[in-house]
Amino acid sequence: MLTTLLRPTAGTARVAGLDVARQAAQVRHAIGVALQEAGLDDLQTGRELLTLQARLYGVQPRDLAARVQQLLRVVDLEDAADRAIKTYSGGMQRRLDLAAALVHRPKVVFLDEPTTGLDPISREAIWRYVRELNQNEGVTFFLTTQYLEEADRLADDVAIMDAGCIVAQGSPAALKASIGNDRVTVALDGSDAELDRAAAVIRRLEGVGDTRTVADTLIVYVPDGAAAVARIVLMLNEAGMRAREVSVAQPTLDDVFLRATGHHLEEDHAVPQPVGGRKP
Amino acid sequence: MTRLIADTWWLTLRALRETIRQPVFEITNIFIPMFFFAVTVGAIGNVAGRAFGVENYTAFQMPVAILQAAAGAAGASGLGMTTDIERGYFDKLLLTPTPRLSLVLGRLAADGIRVTVLTAAIVLVGIIAGSGMESGPLGIVVLLFMSGLFGLTYACIGVAIALKTGSAQAAQTGFLLFFPLLFLSPAFAPKEIFAGWLEFLATINPVTYVLEGMRGLVLDGWDAGSLAAAFGAIAGLGAFTGGLVALALRSRTA
Numbered sequence: 001m002l003t004t005l006l007r008p009t010a011g012t013a014r015v016a017g018l019d020v021a022r023q024a025a026q027v028r029h030a031i032g033v034a035l036q037e038a039g040l041d042d043l044q045t046g047r048e049l050l051t052l053q054a055r056l057y058g059v060q061p062r063d064l065a066a067r068v069q070q071l072l073r074v075v076d077l078e079d080a081a082d083r084a085i086k087t088y089s090g091g092m093q094r095r096l097d098l099a100a101a102l103v104h105r106p107k108v109v110f111l112d113e114p115t116t117g118l119d120p121i122s123r124e125a126i127w128r129y130v131r132e133l134n135q136n137e138g139v140t141f142f143l144t145t146q147y148l149e150e151a152d153r154l155a156d157d158v159a160i161m162d163a164g165c166i167v168a169q170g171s172p173a174a175l176k177a178s179i180g181n182d183r184v185t186v187a188l189d190g191s192d193a194e195l196d197r198a199a200a201v202i203r204r205l206e207g208v209g210d211t212r213t214v215a216d217t218l219i220v221y222v223p224d225g226a227a228a229v230a231r232i233v234l235m236l237n238e239a240g241m242r243a244r245e246v247s248v249a250q251p252t253l254d255d256v257f258l259r260a261t262g263h264h265l266e267e268d269h270a271v272p273q274p275v276g277g278r279k280p
Numbered sequence: 281m282t283r284l285i286a287d288t289w290w291l292t293l294r295a296l297r298e299t300i301r302q303p304v305f306e307i308t309n310i311f312i313p314m315f316f317f318a319v320t321v322g323a324i325g326n327v328a329g330r331a332f333g334v335e336n337y338t339a340f341q342m343p344v345a346i347l348q349a350a351a352g353a354a355g356a357s358g359l360g361m362t363t364d365i366e367r368g369y370f371d372k373l374l375l376t377p378t379p380r381l382s383l384v385l386g387r388l389a390a391d392g393i394r395v396t397v398l399t400a401a402i403v404l405v406g407i408i409a410g411s412g413m414e415s416g417p418l419g420i421v422v423l424l425f426m427s428g429l430f431g432l433t434y435a436c437i438g439v440a441i442a443l444k445t446g447s448a449q450a451a452q453t454g455f456l457l458f459f460p461l462l463f464l465s466p467a468f469a470p471k472e473i474f475a476g477w478l479e480f481l482a483t484i485n486p487v488t489y490v491l492e493g494m495r496g497l498v499l500d501g502w503d504a505g506s507l508a509a510a511f512g513a514i515a516g517l518g519a520f521t522g523g524l525v526a527l528a529l530r531s532r533t534a
Contacts, residue, residue: 028377039368043301056376
């Protein structure tokens with residue numbers, strides 16, 4: 001809807017200061033969009049696709065070739081520029097798609113799960129382009145992702161959505177600080193009842209903020225994780241239970257997500273969608 | 281307006297590039313009508329004069345081959361459109377500020393050009409095979425133009441189905457529709473010898489007038505009446521199929 005592909009049935013929204021319903025044409029000039037599935041044409045070459053895209057966006061003919069070449073360089077596709085797109089790997093197609101979203105120097109770029117299904121090297125490359133474009137050209141990125149690490153690495157402002165509503169919003173640092181505690185993960189063998197009993201035991205420990213059960217592990221939030229580990233192991237032993245594995249970590253956006261939505265992202269791909277933004 | 285024309289032009293070039301890079305489709309589009317052309321003339325050509333007074337059956341059949349090629353090539357147009365929709369490329373184009381109309385006009389113009397080229401090939405073969413061309417070189421130009429225009433209007437059916445459904449299978453039915461239209465026209469014999477009911481159906485079938493207009497150019501020379509009827513039939517068909525595209529485009533775009 002924000003990209004003008006769908007018409008809003010009610011309410012208003014503004015992108016780059018423009019109303020998406022009443023100023024759709026201007027909005028299209030101001031934004032670039034790379035959707036989850038790279039929307040490309042197999043039979044054109046990368047250069048042809050970018051050139052056509054630039055023409056349709058009204059890039060001046062005298063700037064056209066240089067702009068296309070520059071974008072091919074930015075996304076490291078200069079060598080493959082004159083090959084048919086059907087010969088590109090998944091990562092190359094995503095990079096080309098990103099370049100296509102940038103031809104007209106948009107102020108805001110929408111990226112829908114830009115790295116889903118990509119190998120770590122391609123993912124790292126996309127992250128690098130996003131960061132560079134943000135810093136060097138002042139492009140604002142609006143990205144949706146299932147990867148909380150991606151939101152953490154890229155975004156200045158993160159909104160966590162659950163069932164269509166924003167349930168938490170802020171900078172990654174602020175969101176993580178809002179957890180306020182370290183995370184201790186305790187893996188136990190045993191039934192659900194056993195896990196519940198272990199949780200009850202651990203909650204008796206001073207300073208324990210919150211506990212959650214995910215599969216066969218307990219997640220415990222405490223102010224000083226390192227100090228709590230020994231006590232937790234001891235308390236469980238006294239209660240006749242044995243932890244298989246115990247670890248301490250700083251809180252991540254995963255923890256923020258878990259607290260805000262009550263479920264793990266991996267368990268429930270369907271509903272939650274963290275939304276990250278990167279401002280100039 | 282300049283935007284519309286310029287963007288339509290760039291999108292036409294892109295659609296033509298698509299054609300050139302998949303030559304196998306056009307080979308099929310030309311092979312099938314050529315095959316029927318040869319077989320029909322071979323089977324009926326010798327008796328056509330005695331049976332229903334058509335001395336030059338090659339000339340009589342050439343426009344049938346042209347219309348078949350036109351409809352075949354135009355039917356493939358919807359297929360290209362569904363590929364764009366399925367691949368998400370159509371959304372990518374919709375996201376640009378280009379006029380929505382350019383997105384379909386570009387493809388349709390390319391279809392008109394493809395059909396014109398295929399027609400030229402058939403005319404060349406027909407003339408070599410002895411069809412002659414009563415209306416002369418200018419007649420060939422008019423014939424090519426008529427055929428291209430017919431292809432463009434016919435392509436609208438596949439494009440409309442593609443825009444509405446996004447389904448490749450559905451878009452191909454656009455071509456299947458052509459067979460009843462062709463067989464309910466005087467494709468193999470003059471309609472004067474048809475049974476009454478068939479003659480009636482042929483009379484209300486717009487393809488009949490396009491076919492007779494083309495035949496006139498090949499067999500009889502210049503006849504304003506039959507040319508006007510042919511272009512009138514194409515315009516009527518175009519108004520209908522063009523309307524379908526406009527409706528389908530509205531349902532597809534925000």
